[in-house]
Every structure is written in C-alpha cells, then in structure tokens.
Amino acid sequence: MFVKIAENTQEREYAYMIRKKVFVDEQNVPIEEEIDHYEEDSTHFVLYNEQEQPVGAGRFRVIDGVGKVQRICVLSTTRKNGAGAMIMSAIEEFAEQNKIPQLKLDAQLHAIPFYSKLGYQIVSDEFMDAGIPHKTMKKNI
DSSP states (O other): OEEEEOOSHHHHHHHHHHHIIIIIIITOOOHHHHSOTTGGGSEEEEEEOTTSOEEEEEEEEEETTEEEEEEEEEOGGGTTSSHHHHHHHHHHHHHHHTTOOEEEEEEEGGGHHHHHHTTOEEOSOOEEETTEEEEEEEEEO
8 A cells, every 4th residue: 555645637536536536425525615715725545455446535734834634534445454554654744844833633532543643632621523422632743
C-alpha cells in the first residue's frame, strides 16, 4: 500500500468516493456535511492498495499555524492492517516538511485508542459533530 497526495481532479474524486462510502454510507453523515466548503483549501491524501485501487483517504489544512487533520477513513475491507496509520504518517510527514509543529484532530470516540497509539492526546471534553461524539486531540511533531 502507498499514500499519495491528490494532485488532480480524479485523485480528489477518489478521496471523496472513499469518504462517502465510510462517512455517508456507513455512518449516516449527511453528504452536505461531509463534502464541505473547505475542500478547495485542503490537501487531500489517498491510500492505494497493492492493485493501485483507492482504499483510504484523509484531508489536511492549516488553521492559525496548526495543522488540522480531518476525514481520516479506510474502507472496511482494508481496516485493521495499518492502513490508517499509513495515512496519518503521510500527513505528519507533509506537516513536518511544511514546518507545521502541531497537529490537531477531532476524533470519534471509538477512534481515540488509534490516535493515542500515534501520540495524540485528548485536549477537550466530548462534543457532537454530525451526530457522532468526538473529542479533540493534539500532537506536537
């Protein structure tokens, strides 16, 4: 598997396709909340399997000098084998290359152990986003 920054419309569509399958179809997030007005201002990452099919995605943007990691998702058939960690590693490497020293994300509660293993720490109380409970997490890189 490998992660690539989406460099054209087709690659961005792959990211949107994965996000729609995971967040809209599986988790019932409204499409208008999933695909939002920040898409154009974000860097999109796509995870490809060995057959070069898109199987995961993530989004990154900078807000007030802090890297915001968003929309990390992996197709159900590819989860539990380090796929999510590969996306996160690529995003962290991108942030380092762009001299962004801190990252934050809003983690669904079930994903907190995953992000904790990657060095993220909870910095907020629980809140709802798209009808799903979350907590904000941060990491210095």
